[in-house]
Amino acid sequence: MTRTGAIGTLPDQSLHSRWHDGRRPYVHRLFLLGEGIGASRTPGLHEYEGHQQGLWLSYRILDSLDWGITADDLPAVLDWARASGFSGFNVTHPFKQAIIPCLDELSDRAGALGAVNTVVLRDGRAIGHNTDWCGYQKPFRDALPDACQGTVVQLGAGGAGAAVAYATLDLGTPLLIIHDINAERARLLVERMSGIFGPDRVQVGVDLARSLAGAEGVVNATPVGMATHPGCAIDTDLLRPQLWVSEIVYFPLNTELLVRARAVGCRTVDGAGMAAEQAVQAFELFTGVTPDAPRMHARVRAMVA
Known part of the structure; x- marks a missing residue:
């Protein structure tokens, strides 16, 4: 099975954004891209805060070891994410720098740092941010x-x-x-x-x-x-x-x-x-909703205790 084929068969592609008040999506589909991240607590953190905020938010893991993804596959991952209606995704080791050439725009800080950990997909454009x-x-x-x-x-x-x-x-x-x-x-x-x-x-x-x-x-x-x-x-x-x-x-x-x-x-x-605070900033970028930062910090510690 080719890598592009593997990416194309990832689940949950049928759910597309529904819109609240005609402007802001209240359904958000997100994922984390990285290597060896099966134990990450990020999905639970974002989903819990989304539930508390009254959002329909799902967050998945896209582990490059499971799907055979390399830096060469990042354009295909981005195409898949756009076509599948994702609001964005987080990026971790080893793709924080490799993802940059695939993006349409970088925030000032992401450009200065030369690293991206948060990609927002909006109006057909992929915008890289750094909340780390x-x-x-x-x-x-x-x-x-x-x-x-x-x-x-x-x-x-x-x-x-x-x-x-x-x-x-x-x-x-x-x-x-x-x-x-x-x-x-x-x-x-x-x-x-x-x-x-x-x-x-x-x-x-x-x-x-x-x-x-x-x-x-x-x-x-x-x-x-x-x-x-x-x-x-x-x-x-x-x-x-x-x-x-x-x-x-x-x-x-x-x-x-x-x-x-x-x-x-x-x-x-x-x-x-760091795990909590970078997620606080990313959550707002993804959803447009200001999260409860102390709640997210407490949630991280509860999950990893």
């Missing part, structure tokens, strides 16, 4: 209001990494050191962030131990720690009590990195806040 950066920034600032006054080390320079780097620099950290197993990817992100915040505030990391020795905190913006990517992004020997540790992975909520960091005495921030 604000999704990360607000919960982090609430948890550690005194952070980002010194050097911060970031692991990961992919799509999520771009959003986290922007958020961290926007919070005022004087120096962000970005490490990635792909040196070219790290260089490109540093180049992008330098163009926004200046070349003196961001650099490519070479020696993680040396970077962490002079840092006040570290952010894991890689998939390492997810249920489908188990492990710890940092050796325990590199952790010390004075270091705060921030995580973007939220399932499991207590990643191996956070467990080790707490055992050492580090202050930590888990990934649930």
Whole structure:
């Protein structure tokens, strides 16, 4: 079966948007596109809030591992989504950057970051947004209001990494050191962030131990720690009590990195806040309805507890 054929046979294509008051759809069909996302709590989060708001909202999983989807198939995925009456979809690893050439338009922030996690389908056009950066920034600032006054080390320079780097620099950290197993990817992100915040505030990391020795905190913006990517992004020997540790992975909520960091005495921030806040912003983009943010945050924690 060809990939295009597989995409074409995805279920629930017959339901098309119905309209409330002739202007705004109260039926919304959404999905999450990514790799190894079968355990994602995003569908339940959006569907629960949609129900609370009086919307008829369905949210599905489109796991690239199940459907054999690669970056080459993204135009076909987009065609399928348009033809099937979807209001939009979220994008996660590894498609946040690859989806961009397929879109008709980017929001200013998505364009600046070079990464998209939310695609809104409206009037035949596909518009890419990025809600990851604000999704990360607000919960982090609430948890550690005194952070980002010194050097911060970031692991990961992919799509999520771009959003986290922007958020961290926007919070005022004087120096962000970005490490990635792909040196070219790290260089490109540093180049992008330098163009926004200046070349003196961001650099490519070479020696993680040396970077962490002079840092006040570290952010894991890689998939390492997810249920489908188990492990710890940092050796325990590199952790010390004075270091705060921030995580973007939220399932499991207590990643191996956070467990080790707490055992050492580090202050930590888990990934649930980002998962909820980016969804708060995406929900409004998809539906035009302002969600109840505290309710969505509480829902995420209830689902992953």
